Amino acid sequence: MNSSELFERACRRIPGGVNSPVRAFSAVGGDPIYVERGKGARMWTSDGRELTDFCGSWGPLLFGHARDEVVEAVCKAAAGGTSFGINTEREVEFAERICRMAPCMDMVRLVNSGTEATMTALRLARGFTGRRKIIKFDGCYHGHADYLLVSAGSGLLTGGISSSAGVSPAAAAEVLVAPYNDLDAVQRIVARDGAAVAAIIVEPVAGNMGLVPPAGGFLAGLRAAADACGALLVFDEVISGFRLGPTTYGMLCGVKPDLTCLGKIIGGGLPLGAVGGRRDVMCALAPLGKVYQAGTLSGNPVAVAAGLAMLRLIETEQPYAGIAFLTRGLADGLDAAARSRDAAFRCASLGSMFTPFFTAREVTDLATAKTCDTAAHAAFFRGMLARGFYLPPSQFEVGFVSAAHTETDIREFTAAAARVMAAL
Numbered sequence: 427m428n429s430s431e432l433f434e435r436a437c438r439r440i441p442g443g444v445n446s447p448v449r450a451f452s453a454v455g456g457d458p459i460y461v462e463r464g465k466g467a468r469m470w471t472s473d474g475r476e477l478t479d480f481c482g483s484w485g486p487l488l489f490g491h492a493r494d495e496v497v498e499a500v501c502k503a504a505a506g507g508t509s510f511g512i513n514t515e516r517e518v519e520f521a522e523r524i525c526r527m528a529p530c531m532d533m534v535r536l537v538n539s540g541t542e543a544t545m546t547a548l549r550l551a552r553g554f555t556g557r558r559k560i561i562k563f564d565g566c567y568h569g570h571a572d573y574l575l576v577s578a579g580s581g582l583l584t585g586g587i588s589s590s591a592g593v594s595p596a597a598a599a600e601v602l603v604a605p606y607n608d609l610d611a612v613q614r615i616v617a618r619d620g621a622a623v624a625a626i627i628v629e630p631v632a633g634n635m636g637l638v639p640p641a642g643g644f645l646a647g648l649r650a651a652a653d654a655c656g657a658l659l660v661f662d663e664v665i666s667g668f669r670l671g672p673t674t675y676g677m678l679c680g681v682k683p684d685l686t687c688l689g690k691i692i693g694g695g696l697p698l699g700a701v702g703g704r705r706d707v708m709c710a711l712a713p714l715g716k717v718y719q720a721g722t723l724s725g726n727p728v729a730v731a732a733g734l735a736m737l738r739l740i741e742t743e744q745p746y747a748g749i750a751f752l753t754r755g756l757a758d759g760l761d762a763a764a765r766s767r768d769a770a771f772r773c774a775s776l777g778s779m780f781t782p783f784f785t786a787r788e789v790t791d792l793a794t795a796k797t798c799d800t801a802a803h804a805a806f807f808r809g810m811l812a813r814g815f816y817l818p819p820s821q822f823e824v825g826f827v828s829a830a831h832t833e834t835d836i837r838e839f840t841a842a843a844a845r846v847m848a849a850l
């Protein structure tokens with residue numbers, strides 16, 4: 427069955443034909459693709475097409491698809507039992523390894539997704555501080571818990587809605603929103619409501635309004651603001667954790683949060699998230715403390731085996747400088763292609779992350795992200811797909827280069843991009 431036939435069939439039984447909204451291609455048009463398999467930097471679709479993948483399952487695939495070591499670890503673990511709901515030695519080793527690689531975490535609790543990690547972090551912050559309110563940033567996405575869908579990015583931006591129906595006004599009222607990179611706005615909120623604030627949650631490198639790195643001093647300023655009002659600082663590193671170096675971005679930039687949320691890469695492509703941080707805060711979690719959190723499949727043996735294989739690969743191969751070099755080449759190539767046709771365009775990049783922004787403005791927050799020409803982005807996406815390159819199907823997402831990509835992949839990508847841009 428080809429992708430359009432599959433999509434038609436899916437729409438009868440799955441809302442919108444997809445199990446996560448951005449997969450529906452609503453922002454870029456055309457039928458969504460169906461994938462049969464992937465290996466390295468390539469995916470093969472149900473239509474028999476070969477695509478070079480620059481979306482990488484939205485972030486987990488630092489080494490590309492079906493890396494042998496990860497596949498072997500998963501198969502071996504699955505053969506020994508897929509779930510026990512009982513503790514395993516592997517979980518202990520995994521927690522020890524995470525805390526060793528990212529010593530901003532004294533302890534870590536494993537969950538099943540990034541959403542669960544941020545939900546847990548914020549309940550924990552509330553339980554620990556005895557306060558209710560949360561400060562978050564416009565355009566940052568932290569998963570789909572009720573109060574975190576206020577002014578959230580990516581999928582919600584793509585759908586043209588800044589929040590979701592069904593979020594209780596009481597939950598939304600607990601959330602105070604500031605523009606990303608705007609420390610003055612945070613300080614104003616803290617001056618007014620600081621005594622009620624349990625946590626400031628931020629993507630230390632924002633990836634859900636496209637790639638927006640933190641301005642100099644922004645994260646250190648948040649640390650100071652949290653300290654000033656007695657709130658916890660929570661770094662949502664579901665994308666940035668182990669993406670920009672063999673640790674968290676907090677460790678790389680020297681700003682220590684109280685709690686860190688992880689997902690994506692630490693699961694090696696399987697459903698796994700984690701929240702970790704200060705020992706005194708983590709000890710407030712049940713069964714030690716009064717903040718309840720649980721999960722039938724938490725610490726799942728197969729997911730943890732994949733995560734361990736991933737972290738071992740990171741330590742042995744240290745892929746970061748190589749991928750960053752490829753990504754810089756990709757971004758420079760896109761910028762050069764845009765310059766030759768005088769287009770309003772800038773490719774943002776950091777490490778192995780990039781976003782081709784169709785605007786002349788430097789994107790530093792949601793307001794500047796919204797200056798993008800989303801129709802031009804959609805046409806670019808479709809043109810690249812037609813030439814065999816898969817990008818995230820939204821202007822407000824991040825593309826990823828993996829250790830499986832080669833200089834030839836980047837050369838072919840930028841050459842195709844030049845042709846697509848010339849035809850826009």
Ligand SMILES: Cc1ncc(COP(=O)(O)O)c(C=O)c1O
Pocket residue numbers: 484539540541542544567568569570629633634662663664665689690699
């Ligand atoms: C920064 C950030 N936090 C949290 C999440 C939610 O993670 P998950 O989709 O695994 O629930 C995402 C998902 O993309 C994310 O980008």
